[in-house]
Amino acid sequence: MVDKTTQQDEQIREAFSDIGKMTPKEDFTMNVMSKIEKELIPVHIQYTPIFSKSGWAFIAVLVLGLSLSIFYLSPESSGFFPSLSFQIDLSSFSSIINMLFTQIAEFLFSSEIVLSLIAMAGLGLINFVIFQRINPMKA
Amino acid sequence: MSREDDNYYIEEVLSGQTQAYAELVDRHKDMVYTIAIGLMQIREEAEEVSQDAFLKAYQALNKFKKQAKFSTWLYRIVYNECISRLRKRKLNNISLDENKINISDSLIIDENSANEEKKYRMLQEALMDLPKEDKTIILLYYFESLSIEEISVITALSKSNIKIRLFRIRNRIHEKLSKRFNVALIGT
Numbered sequence: 049m050v051d052k053t054t055q056q057d058e059q060i061r062e063a064f065s066d067i068g069k070m071t072p073k074e075d076f077t078m079n080v081m082s083k084i085e086k087e088l089i090p091v092h093i094q095y096t097p098i099f100s101k102s103g104w105a106f107i108a109v110l111v112l113g114l115s116l117s118i119f120y121l122s123p124e125s126s127g128f129f130p131s132l133s134f135q136i137d138l139s140s141f142s143s144i145i146n147m148l149f150t151q152i153a154e155f156l157f158s159s160e161i162v163l164s165l166i167a168m169a170g171l172g173l174i175n176f177v178i179f180q181r182i183n184p185m186k187a
Numbered sequence: 188m189s190r191e192d193d194n195y196y197i198e199e200v201l202s203g204q205t206q207a208y209a210e211l212v213d214r215h216k217d218m219v220y221t222i223a224i225g226l227m228q229i230r231e232e233a234e235e236v237s238q239d240a241f242l243k244a245y246q247a248l249n250k251f252k253k254q255a256k257f258s259t260w261l262y263r264i265v266y267n268e269c270i271s272r273l274r275k276r277k278l279n280n281i282s283l284d285e286n287k288i289n290i291s292d293s294l295i296i297d298e299n300s301a302n303e304e305k306k307y308r309m310l311q312e313a314l315m316d317l318p319k320e321d322k323t324i325i326l327l328y329y330f331e332s333l334s335i336e337e338i339s340v341i342t343a344l345s346k347s348n349i350k351i352r353l354f355r356i357r358n359r360i361h362e363k364l365s366k367r368f369n370v371a372l373i374g375t
Contacts, residue, residue, distance in 0.1 A: 056361045057329070063364040064329045067309045069217040070224050072234050077212045080241045084205060087242075 097176055104176070111169050114162050193257040200248055208248075212241055215258055218331055219265050224307070225314050225322045226269040236272055240265040255340060259333070263341045266323055273319065313363055321356050324349055329360075 099107065155161065189195060193214070199207035219240055223233035244264050251260055314322045323342055327333045335353075339346045
């Protein structure tokens with residue numbers, strides 16, 4: 049029984065081998081390649097975000113924290129945020145550390161830096177959303 | 188990794204050398220087209236399905252795990268594409284009963300060589316009256332000499348189901364081909 053089956057299999061294989069595989073039109077490969085080049089984004093281009101999700105969460109918290117701190121730490125702040133009007137007492141630090149911290153604090157809390165950070169975060173978010181949408185591998 | 192290995196070209200494509208994919212297409216186009224023509228029966232459709240299968244494979248190339256052979260993975264894509272098109276064909280009520288196609292009436296539009304024409308007719312004759320799953324099993328098992336396990340991966344049929352189907356159709360296909368090729372029937 050096994051021998052008969054094996055022999056039959058061999059004969060069928062031989063017959064199919066005589067028939068041979070079908071061959072598509074000569075320009076088949078060219079057509080496939082031109083479709084790939086025209087219609088598809090190359091497979092190797094994949095968007096990999098610079099920051100991970102947790103990275104973006106950290107940036108968001110940082111930006112939010114900085115924005116809120118402007119209102120809380122600013123002595124002349126008013127409006128819908130309660131003004132606590134406390135000031136960081138840096139006098140206990142040594143003069144160098146004091147100067148350094150003061151300068152860093154002034155630099156960090158300057159409106160230009162805060163606005164730049166907010167703008168960067170916004171642009172990064174837009175960039176992230178757009179690229180995630182057009183990425184064909186995610187579709 | 189040698190140039191004989193499909194994985195070499197897959198790596199090339201994934202590293203940005205899109206043209207390396209042409210080598211993979213060249214290597215596998217005949218079998219892909221044979222499967223497609225076996226299932227679809229109309230050459231124009233088979234060519235379209237084959238092209239689409241290669242495009243889909245290209246798009247999903249970075250998802251190919253390399254646990255199986257590239258060809259096995261590709262044949263699964265072709266098989267699924269054919270099944271999906273056959274379903275659509277059925278839904279659209281296109282009166283093309285795949286089991287009752289008159290070979291002499293089948294669409295032969297392009298001027299292929301006489302040899303291609305002969306191959307096409309013989310293949311259709313051998314596969315006529317078989318359900319699509321059986322056609323695929325026959326093509327993969329006898330044409331491509333794939334194992335039952337590989338065929339199971341491609342068709343999503345269980346190994347025992349494939350063995351039963353093979354057992355059932357072996358005699359039938361042997362008889363058909365024996366008549367055609369004047370091969371002496373075993374055990375007769």
